[in-house]
Structures are given as structure tokens and as C-alpha cells.
Amino acid sequence: MFIRDETLGRVMDITMLGPRGVGKTSLLVSLYDQFQGVAGSGGLVMTASDATTRAELQSYRESLRRFAMGVTRDPGIGGNARVRSHLFGLGTAGRAKPQMTLRFTDIPGGLLTQTTPDAETAILDRALKDSGVIFLAVDSPSLMERNGQYNEETNKPELVTDFVRDALAIGGNRLVVLVPLKCEKYVASAGGTRELAAAVRESYQQLIKTVGQALMPSAAVLTVVQTVGSMRFSRFEPDADNAGQTREVFRLSRLGARYSPQDTDQPLRWMLRFAVNAYKNRGKTVGERIGDWWTDADVPLNQALRTFGADCKLEDGFEVLVNHAYLGLPS
Template sequence: MTSELKITMLGQRGVGKTSILTAMYEQFESTIGETGLQLTPDAESSALLSKRLGELKALLNDFEATGGLEGTEEPQSFTFGLGKLGRKPNIQLIFQDFPGGYLQSHLEFVDKIVKECAAVLIAIDTPALMENNGRWHDLMNNPKQITDFFKRTYADLEEPKLVLLVPVRCEKYVQNEQDAKKLLDRIKNKYSGLLRLFSSEDLLTKVACVVTPVQTVGTVFFSQVKEIDSRPHFYFRKIDHNAEYSPQDSDQPLRYILRFVLKLHLDTKRGLFSSIRRWFGWDEYLKEAARKSAEKCKYTGGFEILQGQDRLDIKK
């Protein structure tokens, strides 16, 4: 029997949610795949991710480029089978993406999805957060709206949840520990309302929150922003003319998700959270592979567990 794990992705249109998935899938074999796990997208997801991969690599055709890929205008689901190499998958991972505007126009739809999900991934446009003292952050990342969304959907929360804050297009800001600390400090400041909510009495023991930057191209760095018709246009440059597509840390969100879910599974076996049954299908191989994967979760260079360490600690 295949278990099902749902993950929601939040973020404004075009911020890079699909780019995260594309980099994660493309790099899986050389990262988490070393544990003997296999990640297999369904036919529709495979076709779309292959198209997106080509578009990401095409960004490197020009020395200077603007932004990234065009965002989706309709909800999209990406389905992956996860299991032992050469076997049928034990788990189906379903990543649900929807346009940023849905947080305003389709509240009931989004609420329902998030309540079903074990994890939520919030994609953050890093140049908008960091440049000009975060002048474009509210416009591009809409942190207040996201905070209000969680106030509503996480009220009376019964099951533990994982929230990943994922800075994208962050290459410029994580090249050394000093810059990475500035990024972390800015996230803590600009998302203080959301973090305050998560640390409230009713949510502190139920919500784990982690910052996991992803360099979705790896060799394209922010260079400048121009204001045109009252909107920012971000420009990026390759590190050199021969630079190739080389994403960094695209494995980290999935490593943290697997770590969180394995912890839930083990706690369920010990009698805690008895309402959580959907991970009982895990075999010993998958559990051991998840443990090995968790050992490579990062904690420096812009990565930090902001809350819920106990939700991520795995003990044999």
C-alpha cells in the first residue's frame, strides 16, 4: 500500500516555486539518491518539469537576464513516487502549487489544501527581501497576507506541521557566513509576525519552522533592480560567460520534509498522535534511508531551525 504525503507551496506568482521542484528533481539522484532512494514523477509532472528544466538552463544563454520563469496562472499538482531504487514506491509525494492571487480569490480552496498537508513551503523572493532595505518585499512576498492566512488555517491545530521558509534566487546572499547571517536576520525581522504566531502557546509545540535557502540555478547572481511603471524589474548576471546550470541545496527542503515525517511516524509507533496512520506503510529500508538523508540536513550558511527542534530530532 502506498502512503500519500501532501505538501503545499505558497508564494507570489513567478517567485520560483516550480523552479525549486525542478532543481530538486534534477539533483535528486546525486544527493538524496545516494541513500538508494528513487524519485519518480508521474507522466504529467515529468513533462512539465522537463520543460521547466529547459527554461531554467536557457536563462544561462544570455549573460544578463531578468527574473526567472513565468509563474502558473492555474493550480498545478506535481506527483512523485518515492521508494527503494528498482521497486514500486512506498510514498506518493504530492506538491500543490497555486497562484499567489488564490490567497485572496480562492480562500476556501487554499484552506482545504493546507489543512490536508503535513508541510508547507513558502518561497521567498530574496532580492525583493534584501535589496534597498527590503523596499519591494511587501509587494513581492506579501508576508502580512501569508501571516493572516496561517492565523486562519492553523487555528485549533490538531496535528503537527512543518513550515519551510525557502529563499530563492539567493545566490548573492549565501556566499559566506556573514552574508548568510544577514539573510537570516532579515527573514526573522520581516517575517516576525508569522514567527510570533508560530511561537504562540497553542502552536509552539505543534509547528516546526525551518529556513532552507535554495540556489535554483547556482551560477546566476542578482545584479540590479530597475523601477518601471512603479514595479521592480530584477536583473541577474552569470558568474562568467561559460557558467552552466548548477543548483545548490535543492535537496534540503525534501530532506527536512522526510525528517519531519519520519519523526511523526516513529512517534505514532510509540503511541503518540494516534490519529496519524498514513505512514504505517513505511518499511525498514525506507526508514533507514530517511535517517541517512536527515544526517545531511544543513544548519549553517543561511539554514536554521527556528522552532520545533523536537519535531525533527530522530532517535533510534
């Protein structure tokens, strides 16, 4: 779950997985953008660790805000052509440097259907091998509208299940977080939220079964996330730029609505809850048995992570799909 790096210290790898255009990068930006608002009171601080990530986040954030205000038609952030790793330092306030690094590897959706191996597919394979956590982004309109007419084409549930299966076969405890995005229309009511959750369970039932039958016990959770909050799916229309294809059209939920992400913290809460338990319950050396791992890190970090993990939601679009001891609240 964690590796040691001479430069970055304790590192946790997370893979952002999903086909093209489902919203992986938008999820990452919203997660970072809103983190301090929900975690600051618990003493946790997350910072972008490299200049490239900081610059890209600023550009992505501006794109999301323009979309959230209805200024642009495109739903958030355009897809990347190459694999990108984003480094975030995580620690407690008042420390000169973070106590750990979160390394998010953002996989271009087009790479999942590439048949010729190259340097980029090698990075994908390595990311899945090293990651203890996989965030799987799901395009909600494609799943929910027109009886799921575009689900196979857009979300490719069978294909992503194959990638997850390959990762689980490598060994190690893993957490798969299914994250329905662009879901503002559906979570506006309790009934719509239930329908969305049921559709995810149905469409990804083979993936959920695969996680449940993994050689090393692994877990899966469902967390619905509104990356902008203000825009709701309206309709599909022909894509003028791509003959024979459709595009999603969104509209403001109300006049004057603004950028207001919801529940972007939940995937991170479940991720850290699982990771902390995995680290504390790993096979320890004799020296490590003398004192737990927090002794060499920071006791306040232990408490801050425990406080942060205590607010994992378990209803209204949030549920444990495959349970695991590491999903419990760290002691």
C-alpha cells in the first residue's frame, strides 16, 4: 500500500481509471480543490508537490468553473493524451514538510483500448501493479439515460473489469472505489439516487464479483460525486465535430448557480481509511513491533486521519459493495 522513496518519503499510489471523457481529471481537480474546506478543521493539509501539478490544477480549475457557470458547453476538462502523475503532500498543519505523498496516476481513457504496447501502456501496467487504490470513474448519463443505450460504448464496464482483474491477480489488498460522475440530475432526489446506485451495481456486477473473489481479500465501495454541482444533464445531441457520434449537453440547475462540488472528499476518506488500516496491520519486523508506525511519523497525523476517516458516508449513494476489515475506522 505504501512504498518508500528517497525523495518523496512514504508514498501511496492511486490509479485514476476509466474510459475517455468520463471525468477522471475533473474528479481529481475537485477532490483537491475542496479538500481543505472539509479536512482543515481536522488538522490535515494537502498540497500540490510539484510546479507542473500546481500549474495544471489551476488551468483545470478555471475550466471547471467556466463550465459550472454555463460559460462553456464542454463538461469540464478535456481528456489528456498521455499518462500524468500528480503528486500531493499530505500531513498535519504546522509541519515543515508533509508526512506522506499521494501519487495519483491519471490514465488517458484511450489507452484502455490501445492494442499496441508502448511506453504509455507500460506505465498503465506499472500503475495498476503498484496502486493499492483504484478510483474507477463512471459516466452517469451514459449509464442512466435511454435505458443505458450508451453505457457499453462510454463506460466499457467489461473492459475496465478486465483491467481491475489483472491488478487484483498481482496480489496485495486493494480498494476499488466506483465513482459515478456527472450525477447531479440523478442525486437531486432520494429516488434518483437509489436508481443510480442500483444501475451501478447492475452494470458492474462482474467487477464487484471479481473484487469479492480476489486471491488477496480486497474491497469495493460506491461514492457518488458531484464535481461541479451546478450543472445537470439535459440531453444527448449529435456531435458536430465527430460524425456519427453524440455529445452530452448540460444546463444550469438554476439561474445564477455557481461551482459547488459535493462529496468530493468521500473517495479520499475511504481511500485513507483503507490505507491506514493496511499499513498498521502489515507484517512487521521485530523493530516495528516495538512501536506502531505512527511513532516514526507523527501521532497527530494518526489522529487527524482517524478524524477524517470517521465521516465516510454509508447511505444515499454511498455504500460498501465488498467489505474488508481495512474499511473499519482505524484505532
